[in-house]
Amino acid sequence: MLFNxxxxxxxxxxxxxLGFFSLQQLKNPIYAKLxxxxxxxxxYGYYNPWYLLLLGGSLLCNHGCxxxxxxxxxxxxRRLVLIAGLFVNLGIxxxxxxxxxxxxxxxxxxxxxxxxxxxxxxxxxxxxxxQQISYVVDRYRNDAPYYSLLxxxxxxxxxxxxxxxxxxxxxxxxxxxAARKNRKPxxxxxxxxxSLFILGLGKKVLLADVLARPVNAAFDDINIIxxxxxxxxxxxxILFYAFELYFDFSGYCDMARGISKMFGFELPINFDSPFKxxxxxxxxxxxxxxxxxxxxxxxxxxxxxxxxxxxxxxRNTLIVFFISGIWHGAxxxxxxxxxxxxxxxxxxxxxxxxxxxxxxxxxxVTFLFFTLSMVLFRxxxxxxxxxxLKRMFTADITPxxxxxxxxxxxxxxxxxxxxxQLKAPExxxxxxxxxxxxxxxxxxxxxxxxKAEEWLCKKGRTRxxxxxxxxxxxxxxxxxxxxxxFLYFNF
Amino acid sequence: MLEKxxxxxxxxxxxxxxxxxxxxxxxxxxxxxxxxxxYFGLKTVLFDRETQVAxxxxxxxxxxxxxxxxxxxNCDSSYLDAQFNCQTLKVIKGSGSNTDLLYYLEQAHTxxxxxxxxxxxxxxxxxxxxxxxxxxxxxxAYLFTANPLDDFTYHxxxxxxxxxxxxxxxxxxxxxxxxxxxxxxxxGKEFGAAKAMQDYNKPTEVLPAQDYTADIPLIQENISxxxxxxxxxxxxxxxxxxxxxxxxxxxxxxTSGNGDKYFYMLxxxxxxxxxxxxxxxxxxxxxxxxxxxxDNYMDKMHYTPAINxxxxxxxxxxxxxxxxxxxxxxxxVDEIKQNMLETYEYIITEGIYEYYEK
Numbered sequence: 001m002l003f004n005x006x007x008x009x010x011x012x013x014x015x016x017x018l019g020f021f022s023l024q025q026l027k028n029p030i031y032a033k034l035x036x037x038x039x040x041x042x043x044y045g046y047y048n049p050w051y052l053l054l055l056g057g058s059l060l061c062n063h064g065c066x067x068x069x070x071x072x073x074x075x076x077x078r079r080l081v082l083i084a085g086l087f088v089n090l091g092i093x094x095x096x097x098x099x100x101x102x103x104x105x106x107x108x109x110x111x112x113x114x115x116x117x118x119x120x121x122x123x124x125x126x127x128x129x130x131q132q133i134s135y136v137v138d139r140y141r142n143d144a145p146y147y148s149l150l151x152x153x154x155x156x157x158x159x160x161x162x163x164x165x166x167x168x169x170x171x172x173x174x175x176x177x178a179a180r181k182n183r184k185p186x187x188x189x190x191x192x193x194x195s196l197f198i199l200g201l202g203k204k205v206l207l208a209d210v211l212a213r214p215v216n217a218a219f220d221d222i223n224i225i226x227x228x229x230x231x232x233x234x235x236x237x238i239l240f241y242a243f244e245l246y247f248d249f250s251g252y253c254d255m256a257r258g259i260s261k262m263f264g265f266e267l268p269i270n271f272d273s274p275f276k277x278x279x280x281x282x283x284x285x286x287x288x289x290x291x292x293x294x295x296x297x298x299x300x301x302x303x304x305x306x307x308x309x310x311x312x313x314x315r316n317t318l319i320v321f322f323i324s325g326i327w328h329g330a331x332x333x334x335x336x337x338x339x340x341x342x343x344x345x346x347x348x349x350x351x352x353x354x355x356x357x358x359x360x361x362x363x364x365v366t367f368l369f370f371t372l373s374m375v376l377f378r379x380x381x382x383x384x385x386x387x388x389l390k391r392m393f394t395a396d397i398t399p400x401x402x403x404x405x406x407x408x409x410x411x412x413x414x415x416x417x418x419x420x421q422l423k424a425p426e427x428x429x430x431x432x433x434x435x436x437x438x439x440x441x442x443x444x445x446x447x448x449x450x451k452a453e454e455w456l457c458k459k460g461r462t463r464x465x466x467x468x469x470x471x472x473x474x475x476x477x478x479x480x481x482x483x484x485x486f487l488y489f490n491f
Numbered sequence: 492m493l494e495k496x497x498x499x500x501x502x503x504x505x506x507x508x509x510x511x512x513x514x515x516x517x518x519x520x521x522x523x524x525x526x527x528x529x530y531f532g533l534k535t536v537l538f539d540r541e542t543q544v545a546x547x548x549x550x551x552x553x554x555x556x557x558x559x560x561x562x563x564x565n566c567d568s569s570y571l572d573a574q575f576n577c578q579t580l581k582v583i584k585g586s587g588s589n590t591d592l593l594y595y596l597e598q599a600h601t602x603x604x605x606x607x608x609x610x611x612x613x614x615x616x617x618x619x620x621x622x623x624x625x626x627x628x629x630x631x632a633y634l635f636t637a638n639p640l641d642d643f644t645y646h647x648x649x650x651x652x653x654x655x656x657x658x659x660x661x662x663x664x665x666x667x668x669x670x671x672x673x674x675x676x677x678x679g680k681e682f683g684a685a686k687a688m689q690d691y692n693k694p695t696e697v698l699p700a701q702d703y704t705a706d707i708p709l710i711q712e713n714i715s716x717x718x719x720x721x722x723x724x725x726x727x728x729x730x731x732x733x734x735x736x737x738x739x740x741x742x743x744x745x746t747s748g749n750g751d752k753y754f755y756m757l758x759x760x761x762x763x764x765x766x767x768x769x770x771x772x773x774x775x776x777x778x779x780x781x782x783x784x785x786d787n788y789m790d791k792m793h794y795t796p797a798i799n800x801x802x803x804x805x806x807x808x809x810x811x812x813x814x815x816x817x818x819x820x821x822x823x824v825d826e827i828k829q830n831m832l833e834t835y836e837y838i839i840t841e842g843i844y845e846y847y848e849k
Binding site for chain 2 (some may be wrong): 006010187188190191192194195411412414415418460461462463466467469470471473474477478479480481
């Protein structure tokens with residue numbers, strides 16, 4: 001099920017909230033937890049119930065490991081359990097996410113012709129697998145207690161974070177399940193959550209989905225890249241994609257955090273105004289924070305972090321970014337995307353004197369670095385990315401810029417466009433470009449402005465702010481007639 | 492700054508007011524005719540067949556139906572109203588399969604006692620799937636039910652609010668797609684040989700006659716459905732019209748090796764329809780003045796509104812005087828089939844080469 005769907009907003013969410021808080025009033029919290037887990041499983045299996053088998057199997061295996069850690073006291077046996085747990089988690093991830101990629105590369109390198117059916121990628125597999133790896137490793141290190149199966153299932157399957165994160169740590173969530181203060185519905189928390197959910201919904205539906213139109217129009221047709229993309233359109237489209245990805249994923253995370261708050265739970269922040277970063281290192285402290293935290297805690301530091309000299313530090317950075325790249329998708333594009341960021345960060349750390357003098361310039365350069373890397377992220381192959389990059393820096397100018405606005409086709413501007421078509425057809429393209437420019441300006445203002453929660457604190461409780469929130473909600477709701485999925489569901 | 496509890500109250504009230512306003516706007520203008528005929532003196536505008544047909548069958552007044560595909564869309568149904576003293580509703584499905592059109596027709600029968608059904612029968616309808624496709628998982632359920640509880644996506648729909656309602660109002664004021672010209676798409680379209688020929692690259696090779704035996708069960712099933720429809724409504728009079736496709740279409744039939752199939756279908760449908768007492772059949776496809784003159788067309792099949800009018804005048808004249816040169820009866824069916832065969836022979840040997848090189 002999608003957060004940006006009528007069935008979720010109007011049926012699933014209200015009913016789940018009602019059921020959860022009704023059952024929380026019973027003395028024994030087990031019923032509320034059972035209900036929440038059941039609702040989460042329904043949410044996950046809504047489109048494909050078969051995925052529940054995978055989720056359930058993975059969950060039981062990891063809980064089994066946790067139980068074994070409880071029983072095994074010797075270091076050797078604990079190590080064996082850890083290896084088994086990692087093998088199961090990484091094996092599942094490898095099979096569902098990377099096996100096709102592996103076979104394709106084997107065929108290419110070994111000139112073989114192995115043919116296997118395309119394996120469908122279950123939703124959110126990367127997220128819940130990483131979450132469980134972190135628990136198993138923490139159990140091994142004696143940094144995590146044993147949780148009952150119900151508590152553990154409630155944590156892993158908790159639907160707001162199940163499909164696209166944030167990657168929540170057990171220590172952040174499970175204690176909240178037991179907290180008594182969370183058992184009563186709290187109007188203040190509900191307001192915080194609902195208003196954050198609305199802002200996230202607006203980011204996704206009113207911005208990301210609209211920005212996606214010109215981006216998809218260009219990237220879905222190789223001939224457009226080959227013949228039409230030029231310097232201005234190439235940069236504009238990839239800037240739009242950078243905005244789209246940010247509004248899409250941070251919108252999702254705002255919704256996830258908002259829904260959790262409605263239930264009385266806090267989830268970690270995943271985005272902290274990343275486009276205000278002055279360096280790539282800072283960018284990765286602000287973008288997809290919970291993934292960076294996972295990679296730092298469970299890969300970078302165990303490899304030695306930055307304690308063993310510059311060379312090892314550089315190696316570790318590259319390994320982490322290689323994993324970050326391939327985590328985003330099984331393709332060379334993502335691997336090169338990760339390494340591009342890795343090299344960027346290494347260069348930045350090795351040559352601190354290259355640091356630009358003005359903060360605003362550093363922000364712009366960091367943003368452009370990220371935007372450029374988006375070509376690899378969005379293209380479906382390295383060839384397409386190469387072609388796109390070449391066209392981005394070509395001196396040819398094509399008439400595509402004047403047609404770019406047409407790809408928006410917004411219902412909101414339909415009446416004006418139609419009228420112009422009848423009365424002044426020569427003004428249609430300029431009008432579309434004005435809409436395009438407006439969208440660009442709005443995106444810039446939003447990424448440079450305060451975070452959603454900061455805005456809510458400052459203006460969210462004025463009458464004007466509340467009216468704006470209501471309008472965003474209603475406007476988003478009427479935009480759901482065409483439902484889109486979230487980009488990060490694929491990762 | 493308000494307290495959070497109070498803010499929540501305000502937020503809920505604002506959302507409720509906005510949602511109620513949306514419900515009211517869509518209910519009052521109702522561009523898909525889910526609830527009522529137009530209010531506020533607005534005209535009935537039919538401009539979007541995919542979303543308006545189902546509702547118009549339920550809520551608009553009519554006692555006759557003009558049924559068909561884009562081949563019938565440009566017919567002026569008000570002419571039929573005047574000639575047959577009836578009130579005709581256009582029921583159109585683009586590239587409509589036989590079963591989809593029958594589905595709509597059945598809905599109309601449940602709403603009204605139909606006097607007449609003016610039915611443009613396309614050849615491809617006889618080879619189309621016999622499954623209803625208009626009502627599917629891909630179509631909005633609210634269009635096809637009278638239940639207001641499933642109308643959520645109708646009321647809370649950006650396309651309805653920002654596109655359909657403004658178009659509905661604009662067309663109503665500008666008198667476009669109103670009265671008998673519902674769904675009429677001819678305005679602004681270019682007709683003529685040069686335009687029509689852009690739609691057809693004449694193949695240089697002619698395929699051998701194709702074996703169509705595998706299609707026969709489907710053809711028979713479609714014919715049975717049509718016959719069953721007509722027989723089960725004996726009080727309704729059916730005017731079945733076979734619209735005139737251009738010579739390019741017939742050349743395409745020939746070069747693709749499908750000529751035998753078409754003549755088989757012609758035999759079968761005539762044998763099935765002619766004995767029916769409440770059905771009158773009109774065949775326009777053998778008229779060389781129409782089909783061999785590409786100035787009448789914009790592509791292989793679609794003709795000018797003048798041809799639509801000619802078809803309507805022909806059935807009206809038959810109704811009035813008892814004579815139409817296009818009327819097919821058991822007495823002249825063999826002659827008409829022979830005419831069609833000769834026209835076909837003429838097209839593939841001579842007619843097409845007036846426009847294309849040999």
